[in-house]
Amino acid sequence: MTEIKEARKRGSELIVIDPRLTKVARKADIVARPLPGTDGALAWGLNRYLIETKNFDRKFIEKYAFGFEAFARYAEQFTPDFVEQQTGVNRDTVVEIAELIIKRRPRVIIYPGLGLEHHENGVNTVRTIACLESLCGALDIKGGVNWTEGMGERKLSLCDEVSLLDQKPIGADKFPVLYDFRWECHTMMAMDYMLGKGEYPLKGLIISAANPAITNPNSKKVAKALSNLDLFVVNDLFLTETAKMAHYVFPAASFLERSELHYHPKFHLVTLSRKIAEITGVYDEYSLWRDLADRLGFGERYFPWKNEEEVNRWILEPTGITLEKLRNHPEGIVYKPIKYKKYETQPFPTPSGKIEFSSPYLKKLGLPEIPEYIPPRYISHPKREYPFVLTTGARKSLYCHSRYLNIPKFRKVFPVAEVEIHPADAARLGIEDKERLRVISKIGSVEVRAKIVHETQIMPGFLEICHGWQDGNVNRVTDDCPNDPISGFPLLKAVPVRVEKIRKQADHQNLS
Numbered sequence: 001m002t003e004i005k006e007a008r009k010r011g012s013e014l015i016v017i018d019p020r021l022t023k024v025a026r027k028a029d030i031v032a033r034p035l036p037g038t039d040g041a042l043a044w045g046l047n048r049y050l051i052e053t054k055n056f057d058r059k060f061i062e063k064y065a066f067g068f069e070a071f072a073r074y075a076e077q078f079t080p081d082f083v084e085q086q087t088g089v090n091r092d093t094v095v096e097i098a099e100l101i102i103k104r105r106p107r108v109i110i111y112p113g114l115g116l117e118h119h120e121n122g123v124n125t126v127r128t129i130a131c132l133e134s135l136c137g138a139l140d141i142k143g144g145v146n147w148t149e150g151m152g153e154r155k156l157s158l159c160d161e162v163s164l165l166d167q168k169p170i171g172a173d174k175f176p177v178l179y180d181f182r183w184e185c186h187t188m189m190a191m192d193y194m195l196g197k198g199e200y201p202l203k204g205l206i207i208s209a210a211n212p213a214i215t216n217p218n219s220k221k222v223a224k225a226l227s228n229l230d231l232f233v234v235n236d237l238f239l240t241e242t243a244k245m246a247h248y249v250f251p252a253a254s255f256l257e258r259s260e261l262h263y264h265p266k267f268h269l270v271t272l273s274r275k276i277a278e279i280t281g282v283y284d285e286y287s288l289w290r291d292l293a294d295r296l297g298f299g300e301r302y303f304p305w306k307n308e309e310e311v312n313r314w315i316l317e318p319t320g321i322t323l324e325k326l327r328n329h330p331e332g333i334v335y336k337p338i339k340y341k342k343y344e345t346q347p348f349p350t351p352s353g354k355i356e357f358s359s360p361y362l363k364k365l366g367l368p369e370i371p372e373y374i375p376p377r378y379i380s381h382p383k384r385e386y387p388f389v390l391t392t393g394a395r396k397s398l399y400c401h402s403r404y405l406n407i408p409k410f411r412k413v414f415p416v417a418e419v420e421i422h423p424a425d426a427a428r429l430g431i432e433d434k435e436r437l438r439v440i441s442k443i444g445s446v447e448v449r450a451k452i453v454h455e456t457q458i459m460p461g462f463l464e465i466c467h468g469w470q471d472g473n474v475n476r477v478t479d480d481c482p483n484d485p486i487s488g489f490p491l492l493k494a495v496p497v498r499v500e501k502i503r504k505q506a507d508h509q510n511l512s
Contacts, residue, residue: 034087037376040125045083048075049098057137067358105136107143118492127371148265151335175488188480194225204231217478271332386496402468417472418451441477
């Protein structure tokens with residue numbers, strides 16, 4: 001936000017695309033409020049407009065793009081009228097946004113924000129936005145989108161050296177992109193393995209600094225899966241809901257009890273935080289895993305460093321930057337100057353070495369090579385028994401996921417979980433502000449307090465519940481399926497639900 005504010009002072013214009021009227025949106029020159037899950041249609045419409053009016057960086061595309069022709073053909077259907085039909089955004093607003101992008105290009109920065117990946121077709125939406133940046137010629141220029149460079153440090157990951165594919169990592173067959181790019185197993189499928197429904201049993205788990213009992217979708221299933229483990233260990237600062245389920249809990253070291261390297265790639269900056277406290281019996285992260293590896297017989301091979309300081313020295317060694325130098329420069333050290341248009345002398349980090357408007361890699365996996373737009377299921381297959389659409393994940397300024405809700409001063413500001421509802425919906429259903437409601441999806445329900453917001457803040461027919469609460473845990477109604485076909489991420493942003501007023505057991509009233 002600081003950078004946005006500074007840019008606004010210098011005359012930059014701001015477009016905000018969000019179904020909710022946020023504080024940032026109130027400061028914008030243009031606001032577009034698409035139906036949740038339809039951002040991809042809007043992004044395609046903007047791509048089409050630039051292509052149709054020939055207002056894109058043709059020299060850049062001709063020299064550095066792959067698969068543009070197929071992309072342009074697919075874009076033809078996304079006329080302003082079609083985009084309005086899909087998204088609910090007025091066609092004139094679509095054109096206005098496109099014209100402002102044309103006016104300002106190539107100095108255009110598009111920030112996808114938080115949450116697009118948690119739609120049914122989220123990865124393709126983000127891909128479409130990246131293509132729009134490329135059309136603008138905004139890649140790796142000053143005032144555009146940074147292509148950051150690393151500092152040449154050593155990597156701790158063993159994934160390039162030790163392949164685990166022969167051990168069938170969970171989800172690597174169904175969601176190979178997630179494993180290929182991130183070396184991550186699929187969390188939602190892991191719950192099935194814990195419940196004995198996988199290809200092999202998952203009986204033990206060590207969790208460090210995570211709280212899936214609250215933050216993962218389908219919380220009831222998560223709790224059942226974690227309870228089914230033979231060994232469950234949690235390493236954390238606080239006794240979270242997840243930690244309460246563990247057989248063993250280790251007290252984790254805070255940032256004050258360790259010295260850490262921090263990278264700020266946007267600025268090509270590296271900093272070192274100082275250790276200023278030590279509590280007997282508290283392990284830092286490295287010591288915990290090193291000691292465990294020693295006891296299991298492979299510590300010397302994979303954890304040869306005595307402590308985190310030795311690890312940091314080893315990481316930094318090829319860069320020529322020492323820990324001593326970083327300690328003498330608490331403001332940080334710029335590890336290399338920022339260069340622009342690096343693509344003129346080196347290939348992009350893609351299989352083709354170019355910006356890929358279509359992906360042969362995805363095509364080989366049986367996935368669409370073009371980032372196709374698929375309407376969200378609540379639009380294409382609406383269900384009468386669930387007349388509302390619930391979005392989750394919007395942030396309260398004092399909280400982050402399930403963090404900081406245990407701070408009494410913060411709880412005075414936001415004391416309980418709330419469901420935001422449009423005043424017209426509340427009036428139609430006889431709901432009063434601060435009334436207790438039950439929100440119900442196909443997998444479960446959650447009880448929260450009603451918050452009737454201003455009519456401009458949320459669209460009729462839609463609800464919003466912030467996540468992270470133990471009481472009022474919205475993930476009791478979010479499902480671990482369907483998943484994005486590329487990333488495997490769950491749908492958290494457009495969940496069909498209904499609302500029920502909480503009355504005496506004999507007098508429940510369904511509202512729809």
